[in-house]
Amino acid sequence: MPPIGKVRKIMFYTVFLAENNAFNSFTKSFISYASSFTLKFGGKGSQKGAKLKIMLAPILIENNVSKELIIYYKGGKEGQIERFIDAIRYFRFNKLSTISDIVVVKGIGSEPIREAWGPSYLKVAHESLKKAYPIRKAEKYESCCEHQINVIGGYEKFFSLLLTSLLAGGHRRGIGLRQIAAQNLVALLLTVDKLDEAIVEGVVRGLAALVADVYVWVPKLYSIKKGVWGSEIHYSLAMFGLDTLICWIQSTECFTDKYNDVLLVSYNKLKEAFGNLPKDPMKLAKKASESIKECLPVKFRSEVLLGYYERLTSKLEKAHDNVDGGDGKILLTTVTEQSSLLYITTLMEKFRFKDIVLLYTPQMLYERLLLEDFLEWWNNRRNGRVSATFIPLPGLDAGATYEYVEAILNHYSDEIGLIVAGGPMSLVLPLKILPKKLGLKAPVIIP
Amino acid sequence: MSDGYKVSYEVVVDKVIPSPTIFPYDMTYSYSDSVREYDGLVLATVRAIIESTKSKKKTVKWKTLFFVEDLSGNETSKKVVDLSLGAPEVVFIDDGGKDKIMDMLVHFSFSEKKVVEIFKKTRVKAFIEKYGKLWKYTYELHNLAFHTLFLARSFREKIMEDFKNLNRILKPGNEHLREIVDDILGILAYANNKRPSLRSKDRERVDEPKSVKEVLDEALKNLCRGGRVLVLIFPQMLREEASMRRKWQENVAAELVKYIVKTVSGKVSVRVVSYAESIEQAEEIKNKMPTYLEKEVIKEVKEEVLMKKIFEEIRKHEEIIIIILQDYSKKVISKLLDNLQGKRAIMILANETTYDVAKLPLEKLEKDRFLKATTVWSEISEQTLGEISYSKILICPL
Numbered sequence: 001m002p003p004i005g006k007v008r009k010i011m012f013y014t015v016f017l018a019e020n021n022a023f024n025s026f027t028k029s030f031i032s033y034a035s036s037f038t039l040k041f042g043g044k045g046s047q048k049g050a051k052l053k054i055m056l057a058p059i060l061i062e063n064n065v066s067k068e069l070i071i072y073y074k075g076g077k078e079g080q081i082e083r084f085i086d087a088i089r090y091f092r093f094n095k096l097s098t099i100s101d102i103v104v105v106k107g108i109g110s111e112p113i114r115e116a117w118g119p120s121y122l123k124v125a126h127e128s129l130k131k132a133y134p135i136r137k138a139e140k141y142e143s144c145c146e147h148q149i150n151v152i153g154g155y156e157k158f159f160s161l162l163l164t165s166l167l168a169g170g171h172r173r174g175i176g177l178r179q180i181a182a183q184n185l186v187a188l189l190l191t192v193d194k195l196d197e198a199i200v201e202g203v204v205r206g207l208a209a210l211v212a213d214v215y216v217w218v219p220k221l222y223s224i225k226k227g228v229w230g231s232e233i234h235y236s237l238a239m240f241g242l243d244t245l246i247c248w249i250q251s252t253e254c255f256t257d258k259y260n261d262v263l264l265v266s267y268n269k270l271k272e273a274f275g276n277l278p279k280d281p282m283k284l285a286k287k288a289s290e291s292i293k294e295c296l297p298v299k300f301r302s303e304v305l306l307g308y309y310e311r312l313t314s315k316l317e318k319a320h321d322n323v324d325g326g327d328g329k330i331l332l333t334t335v336t337e338q339s340s341l342l343y344i345t346t347l348m349e350k351f352r353f354k355d356i357v358l359l360y361t362p363q364m365l366y367e368r369l370l371l372e373d374f375l376e377w378w379n380n381r382r383n384g385r386v387s388a389t390f391i392p393l394p395g396l397d398a399g400a401t402y403e404y405v406e407a408i409l410n411h412y413s414d415e416i417g418l419i420v421a422g423g424p425m426s427l428v429l430p431l432k433i434l435p436k437k438l439g440l441k442a443p444v445i446i447p
Numbered sequence: 448m449s450d451g452y453k454v455s456y457e458v459v460v461d462k463v464i465p466s467p468t469i470f471p472y473d474m475t476y477s478y479s480d481s482v483r484e485y486d487g488l489v490l491a492t493v494r495a496i497i498e499s500t501k502s503k504k505k506t507v508k509w510k511t512l513f514f515v516e517d518l519s520g521n522e523t524s525k526k527v528v529d530l531s532l533g534a535p536e537v538v539f540i541d542d543g544g545k546d547k548i549m550d551m552l553v554h555f556s557f558s559e560k561k562v563v564e565i566f567k568k569t570r571v572k573a574f575i576e577k578y579g580k581l582w583k584y585t586y587e588l589h590n591l592a593f594h595t596l597f598l599a600r601s602f603r604e605k606i607m608e609d610f611k612n613l614n615r616i617l618k619p620g621n622e623h624l625r626e627i628v629d630d631i632l633g634i635l636a637y638a639n640n641k642r643p644s645l646r647s648k649d650r651e652r653v654d655e656p657k658s659v660k661e662v663l664d665e666a667l668k669n670l671c672r673g674g675r676v677l678v679l680i681f682p683q684m685l686r687e688e689a690s691m692r693r694k695w696q697e698n699v700a701a702e703l704v705k706y707i708v709k710t711v712s713g714k715v716s717v718r719v720v721s722y723a724e725s726i727e728q729a730e731e732i733k734n735k736m737p738t739y740l741e742k743e744v745i746k747e748v749k750e751e752v753l754m755k756k757i758f759e760e761i762r763k764h765e766e767i768i769i770i771i772l773q774d775y776s777k778k779v780i781s782k783l784l785d786n787l788q789g790k791r792a793i794m795i796l797a798n799e800t801t802y803d804v805a806k807l808p809l810e811k812l813e814k815d816r817f818l819k820a821t822t823v824w825s826e827i828s829e830q831t832l833g834e835i836s837y838s839k840i841l842i843c844p845l
Contacts, residue, residue, distance in 0.1 A: 040599035362591035394587035396801040398841035411616040
């Protein structure tokens with residue numbers, strides 16, 4: 001059970017705690033992800049003594065769901081935290097950012113606001129006066145329950161993505177982001193030879209936060225804001241049972257209690273499941289997915305966060321004998337809304353591919369950039385084992401997509417050892433039809 | 448020059464891209480309208496001439512680009528949209544008799560009048576014609592490139608590398624595909640202040656694309672030899688009752704089938720394949736078909752039983768036409784493609800959203816200056832099949 005604060009107040013706050021050097025990398029990658037890669041912060045160097053605490057909790061105000069974000073900070077380079085806070089505020093209104101404008105930024109700093117003539121504090125005071133952003137003292141929140149996630153040095157990206165996904169709305173990309181964040185957290189466990197308890201704890205807490213968010217907060221949002229979900233979310237994101245989930249949440253008197261219950265139960269189940277970790281990614285994901293299903297009030301054919309990965313890997317098992325992943329062979333696949341580090345590395349490692357060609361449509365621009373960011377991290381840890389080539393293609397103009405895919409298959413020809421085709425039908429169909437026409441031997445898997 | 452330096456600027460507009468329209472890439476399926484449409488994207492070379500009392504005259508050159516918005520009415524609210532988007536720099540031109548620029552690029556200091564002059568000079572027919580042709584093939588990759596202009600530089604450079612990857616793959620014979628990628632590489636080179644690739648020159652070698660009708664006629668001619676024709680329709684399952692999207696599916700299916708019946712010589716049967724929850728929707732599509740046709744709904748929840756029923760139908764016919772409307776269970780389609788039992792077949796995939804160039808007479812385009820990118824398929828008929836580019840729909844012999 002996660003440590004509970006002094007007094008149980010209303011709700012669990014998911015708390016991200018980034019200290020010292022983790023502070024810098026965590027805020028930098030968060031800015032890139034949350035801004036949909038429109039911003040990139042520079043800055044290197046030690047952040048000794050720096051402390052960033054981000055508290056996040058769903059709130060219900062007059063039957064309207066929101067999320068409250070409280071930011072505390074201490075130390076750090078002058079100006080860095082201000083940039084971070086300013087950016088979050090800006091993301092709420094930026095049409096290109098994934099961050100939802102139902103995120104309410106409520107607190108700034110645990111340190112007293114200094115005199116206005118102190119240059120680095122001028123802006124805070126100025127904004128507070130002009131825009132009436134509430135500046136509250138930290139003591140007010142100290143008595144609430146905390147589900148604390150420590151941002152671990154070297155793994156900051158994983159937690160930045162987790163925070164970004166928890167701040168995203170209930171739109172299609174927002175759900176996709178939560179799926180990628182969950183799968184990447186599972187992948188994190190595979191990158192360390194000797195697991196230390198802190199890492200497992202971080203992953204379990206991160207997954208539990210996502211479970212509560214996807215299975216309680218998102219349905220609550222859908223039940224109130226009708227029209228934000230429809231066929232696209234229902235069918236494309238494996239949310240089978242969404243109707244039942246919405247009915248359940250509508251019949252629930254206290255939504256915050258349900259949120260807390262699911263958070264606690266899923267934390268305990270996942271902690272139990274990860275007590276003895278299998279090193280095989282498929283078994284690991286399956287174990288996590290089954291644990292999640294066990295703690296939910298609704299029966300799901302396919303679990304939302306890790307279900308897509310499970311479906312893919314069950315097909316990979318069957319295709320194993322036909323796949324030639326030897327030297328000089330490449331894996332050709334597509335970037336989809338669920339293309340995670342776990343997904344790609346499973347493919348690469350299972351069939352011993354070193355080179356991968358990833359086709360993506362403009363709709364997958366975000367996922368493409370995110371995937372490369374994590375692959376670069378993976379290569380740094382594993383001494384450059386994955387060489388990825390990204391190729392953009394149209395996705396809506398099905399005839400044009402077919403022609404581009406034909407040119408690509410002709411170019412790589414027999415170098416292709418395996419084709420894994422997911423995503424839009426306009427991309428899947430040529431990848432299914434053309435290899436046979438062109439006489440390619442590579443098997444085609446459609447997850 | 449008493450203080451030592453005098454800097455003057457010259458700008459040469461190398462290219463104007465008419466009407467770059469930004470469609471949010473992550474909302475394509477649910478809300479396909481554009482978030483912003485600019486009047487032009489200007490690719491320019493800037494020369495700074497530095498004169499000094501102490502040294503020789505120096506010239507520094509760099510590439511740049513900026514959007515242009517020509518204010519024709521009360522459009523200043525667009526400025527707010529640009530701010531919320533974090534847009535690259537936008538020059539607002541108010542030429543209501545005074546050629547006065549409302550907003551100026553901060554890092555240039557050439558005269559306002561000069562910008563208006565050079566911009567107007569380059570609004571030529573050739574650019575409109577060129578992009579009119581290119582975008583009939585596909586606008587999406589340009590949309591991606593325009594989006595890329597909003598990204599941080601290091602990410603923008605990654606996307607430029609991706610386009611270079613695609614460029615390397617395209618061989619002679621795919622001129623229209625190469626032309627699109629070349630053009631985009633040219634834009635991204637300006638955005639990243641890099642030298643445009645040698646191939647990114649304006650060449651007028653792209654032909655008007657064939658129409659859907661032309662390609663469909665050819666495919667049907669090769670497919671049909673007087674045998675019994677089975678049209679299998681796979682509609683995307685949509686939950687919203689009586690929605691515009693359902694209507695779109697009904698119309699597209701009906702019009703395509705009408706055209707097929709008119710073109711082929713053999714007897715045509717239609718089966719609308721309903722999987723899981725789409726039964727009511729499939730009935731609606733069936734009811735839209737011409738009354739004289741032999742038509743049925745194949746409905747089944749279990750996949751194996753559904754596949755068995757589809758294969759039974761295939762066995763009874765010689766020629767198969769598969770129509771997918773937007774999306775369907777990929778597992779079902781994959782099994783179908785693996786088990787066509789040696790029958791002659793064609794695949795048609797129609798996407799609900801796609802961007803097209805507005806059909807305006809050139810004179811009007813010139814007067815209004817720019818092209819428009821819009822969604823198509825809102826109304827489909829034999830006439831529109833003859834107007835829409837083949838690249839908007841997949842028609843592929845199997």
